[in-house]
Amino acid sequence: MSVRNLYQQMILDHNKNPRNFKDLELVTHRAHGKNPLCGDDYFVFLHVDNGVVEDIGFKGVGCAISKSSASIMTTIIKGMKVDDVLSMKDDFIALLTRDDVSEEQKKNLGRLSIFEGVKEYPVRVKCATLIWRALESSLLLEQSETVCTE
Amino acid sequence: MNDDLRAKFPLISNSQIAYLDSAATAQKPKIVSDTMYEFLTKENATVHRGVYGLSQRATDRYDAVRESVRRFLNAKSTREIVFVRGTTEAINLVANGLGKAYFKPGDEILISEVEHHANFVPWQQLANSNGLVLKTIPVNDIGELDMTAFEALLTTNVKLVAIAHISNVLGSIFPVNEIIKKAHAVGAKVLIDGAQAVSHMPVDVQALDCDFYCFSGHKLYGPTGIGVLYGKEEIMTKMPPYQFGGDMIESVTLEETTFAPLPEKFEAGTPAVVEVLGLGAAIDFVTEIGFDRIHAHEMDLLLYATAALKQNPRVDIIGEARNKASVISFILEDVHPHDIGTILDDKGIAIRAGHHCSQPAMLRFGVSATARASFAIYNTRDEVDRLIDGINFVLEVMT
Numbered sequence: 001m002s003v004r005n006l007y008q009q010m011i012l013d014h015n016k017n018p019r020n021f022k023d024l025e026l027v028t029h030r031a032h033g034k035n036p037l038c039g040d041d042y043f044v045f046l047h048v049d050n051g052v053v054e055d056i057g058f059k060g061v062g063c064a065i066s067k068s069s070a071s072i073m074t075t076i077i078k079g080m081k082v083d084d085v086l087s088m089k090d091d092f093i094a095l096l097t098r099d100d101v102s103e104e105q106k107k108n109l110g111r112l113s114i115f116e117g118v119k120e121y122p123v124r125v126k127c128a129t130l131i132w133r134a135l136e137s138s139l140l141l142e143q144s145e146t147v148c149t150e
Numbered sequence: 151m152n153d154d155l156r157a158k159f160p161l162i163s164n165s166q167i168a169y170l171d172s173a174a175t176a177q178k179p180k181i182v183s184d185t186m187y188e189f190l191t192k193e194n195a196t197v198h199r200g201v202y203g204l205s206q207r208a209t210d211r212y213d214a215v216r217e218s219v220r221r222f223l224n225a226k227s228t229r230e231i232v233f234v235r236g237t238t239e240a241i242n243l244v245a246n247g248l249g250k251a252y253f254k255p256g257d258e259i260l261i262s263e264v265e266h267h268a269n270f271v272p273w274q275q276l277a278n279s280n281g282l283v284l285k286t287i288p289v290n291d292i293g294e295l296d297m298t299a300f301e302a303l304l305t306t307n308v309k310l311v312a313i314a315h316i317s318n319v320l321g322s323i324f325p326v327n328e329i330i331k332k333a334h335a336v337g338a339k340v341l342i343d344g345a346q347a348v349s350h351m352p353v354d355v356q357a358l359d360c361d362f363y364c365f366s367g368h369k370l371y372g373p374t375g376i377g378v379l380y381g382k383e384e385i386m387t388k389m390p391p392y393q394f395g396g397d398m399i400e401s402v403t404l405e406e407t408t409f410a411p412l413p414e415k416f417e418a419g420t421p422a423v424v425e426v427l428g429l430g431a432a433i434d435f436v437t438e439i440g441f442d443r444i445h446a447h448e449m450d451l452l453l454y455a456t457a458a459l460k461q462n463p464r465v466d467i468i469g470e471a472r473n474k475a476s477v478i479s480f481i482l483e484d485v486h487p488h489d490i491g492t493i494l495d496d497k498g499i500a501i502r503a504g505h506h507c508s509q510p511a512m513l514r515f516g517v518s519a520t521a522r523a524s525f526a527i528y529n530t531r532d533e534v535d536r537l538i539d540g541i542n543f544v545l546e547v548m549t
């Protein structure tokens with residue numbers, strides 16, 4: 001597995017032109033995710049209505065892995081049910097940390113599976129998962145707080 | 151050429167890695183690990199306690215390292231040399247002692263705006279708890295300390311100036327001689343964080359006349375877990391102990407304890423004997439090479455690398471002080487330093503990426519992180535070339 005596989009075109013593209021890189025007007029959930037070790041630092045904003053993610057945005061700074069992960073995440077979960085988002089988060093984290101992820105799970109992750117290569121770079125796993133941790137905390141807590149991945 | 155030195159570092163000579171992160175921790179010469187291993191397998195005993203010969207010999211060797219450190223720093227007396235865990239503990243020890251026995255509410259502490267968190271947070275916390283005022287001395291755009299601003303800040307309210315000898319982020323060598331003279335003129339004490347300095351240049355604490363000087367063994371080719379606090383005897387005598395327990399007492403009754411004299415007063419508990427001996431071996435090793443040779447070699451690499459990096463218009467060097475050690479922080483356009491680090495690692499090049507435990511310094515230069523290459527006695531021009539090629543590869547992968 002070469003480093004070029006890690007930095008695939010889609011990742012570079014979302015890093016350079018992050019999607020949904022914005023504040024929202026109507027925010028029902030928000031969270032701050034940061035990784036004090038490397039300085040990745042993002043806010044995620046959601047507009048959830050009736051258990052469905054109506055809109056999502058994020059802002060912040062960080063490496064290509066964390067930023068592209070955030071950007072791709074926003075494009076995928078917009079319109080999804082909160083319950084499905086949370087189970088997708090579990091699958092995504094499993095993809096990066098475990099060896100026993102089924103083909104079925106991988107298929108459900110769709111484009112997110114391009115991050116599978118990150119598994120080979122253990123110090124970078126927290127970059128890719130940061131935004132998902134923040135997302136989780138924003139959805140689970142009424143008053144969301146800062147999450148740290150370290 | 152430094153082939154003779156490279157050969158003395160097993161990790162360096164046995165691997166293909168271009169290790170360019172010695173400012174974080176240096177690799178160890180074989181003599182350091184051998185010294186520690188020999189002691190553990192042939193001479194291990196505690197110090198200052200056993201009545202048997204083994205312990206006496208361990209004590210003698212342990213005490214001999216304190217004398218080596220005294221000579222290394224040219225301190226007046228071994229009473230001024232306290233063994234600690236590292237620079238961080240040394241600074242915390244001083245902050246604790248001065249907090250209890252020296253500072254009064256309203257007193258001011260000056261530090262630079264680019265200090266390592268180890269020389270920042272202890273003072274910030276002390277200021278918060280004791281009602282002191284912490285102020286920072288700015289650095290200019292090339293990373294030199296703004297001496298005009300320093301003098302303006304230096305009023306008689308200032309009771310301590312705590313500053314790095316060499317900045318771990320910028321490589322700048324701060325003019326500590328002048329700082330110490332000026333601080334003393336207004337009655338302030340001075341602590342020098344020498345973590346980055348002792349491996350690059352000779353330090354003479356009497357010539358400097360600093361009140362405290364701190365360093366870590368592991369950045370000086372020695373083991374982790376051991377460092378040194380130098381403090382003037384007259385000040386350290388007045389400071390209360392940092393920790394309490396065995397080895398630091400004179401007599402203990404139920405009501406009262408009198409403390410051991412310096413330096414044991416500050417060394418509670420069984421000391422890191424093995425690490426102390428490793429540090430001793432590292433000091434002997436560096437002393438034998440000599441700072442003339444170390445300096446010449448490291449300056450060659452610094453100038454060579456700086457010139458090569460400047461050839462690439464997409465590289466920006468952060469910190470170009472005229473007086474600089476072999477540490478180069480840089481950024482590559484909008485490529486995040488962590489991505490630089492991962493991609494260089496793929497080519498077997500180890501550099502540091504991040505905020506270098508100095509977030510205020512990052513703020514000063516308007517970046518969230520930098521990449522940092524640092525050079526030690528075992529590095530070569532060839533490794534610099536690999537770094538330069540590696541940077542081109544990073545740019546290729548990321549665009």
Ligand SMILES: Cc1ncc(COP(=O)(O)O)c(C=O)c1O
Pocket residue numbers: 173174235236237238239266268269314316317318343345346366507
């Ligand atoms: C300038 C400076 N001060 C303090 C420290 C802290 O040293 P240690 O972690 O060994 O206590 C470092 C090491 O990173 C440093 O570079």
